[in-house]
Amino acid sequence: MNYRVKLLLFFLGAVAVLFLANIGYSALGTFSRLNAVEAERDQWQRPSEVIQALDLRPGNVVANLGCGSGYFTLKLSSPVGRDGQVVAEDILRLPLIFLWFRAASRQEHNVRIVLGEPSNPHLPARVNAVLISNTYHEFADSHSILVHVYEALIPSGRLVVVDRQPKPSGTDASASAEHEISSAQVESELRQAGFEIVTRQDDFIERDSYGEKWWLIVARKR
Secondary structure (H helix, E strand, C coil): CCHHHHHHHHHHHHHHHHHHHHHHHHHHHHHHHHHHHHHHHHHHHCHHHHHHHCCCCCCCEEEEECCCCCHHHHHHHHHHCCCCEEEEEECCHHHHHHHHHHHHHCCCCCEEEEECECCECCCCCCEEEEEEECCHHHCCCHHHHHHHHHHHEEEEEEEEEEEECCCCCCCCCCCCHHHCCCHHHHHHHHHHCCEEEEEEEEEEECCCCCCCCEEEEEEEEC
C-alpha cells in the first residue's frame, strides 16, 4: 500500500472519528436538555398517579401508545420489572430511535420498540394495560386504534387516556385547538369500542406549564 493511500485512509478515519464524536456530544447535550424538560414536567403531569391508574404488577406487559421520546415509557419500566415488558409505540421513527438509545443508556432492557401505523399500533397479544398520554387528539382514525387496543388487551385489561381539555368557548383557543379533545368525546368513543368506563376525572390536572387543563379516563375491557 503506497504512502498516498495510507494518508487518505488515515484522513478518512480521522474524519469518521470526529463525526462520531460530534454526534455523541450532541446526543449527550440533547439527553441533558430532555432530562431537564422532563424534570419540569414531573411537577405538573402527576406521572405517579397516571401509572397507578394502570394497576400494573411485576411481569405485566404495558403499552405506551404515541410514546415519543419516552417520558412515560421509561417510568413504566420499573413497575413491570425485569420479567415484564414495556411496548413503546409511535408512528415516527426518529423519536423511537432516540428512545432506544435512552433505554439502552439506562439499562432498561424490558423496553420493546414498535413502529406503528396511523390506524394500527401493532400491539402484541395479551397486553395487561395501555397508556395513551397527550396523543389521542392526534389520532386520524381513533376507532381503528381502539379496536386494535381492545383486541390486544387481556380480559379486564386497562386503558388509561390522558389529554388536554378544550378551552371554554369564547377564549382564544385557535392556536392550540388541534392539540385538544374533550373527555366527553373520548368517553363516547371508548364506549362505542366496547370499553367499560372505570373513572373519569375532568379536572385531573388543573393547570400545566402552559395554563391548560387535562383530564384522565380509566377504561376496562369487558
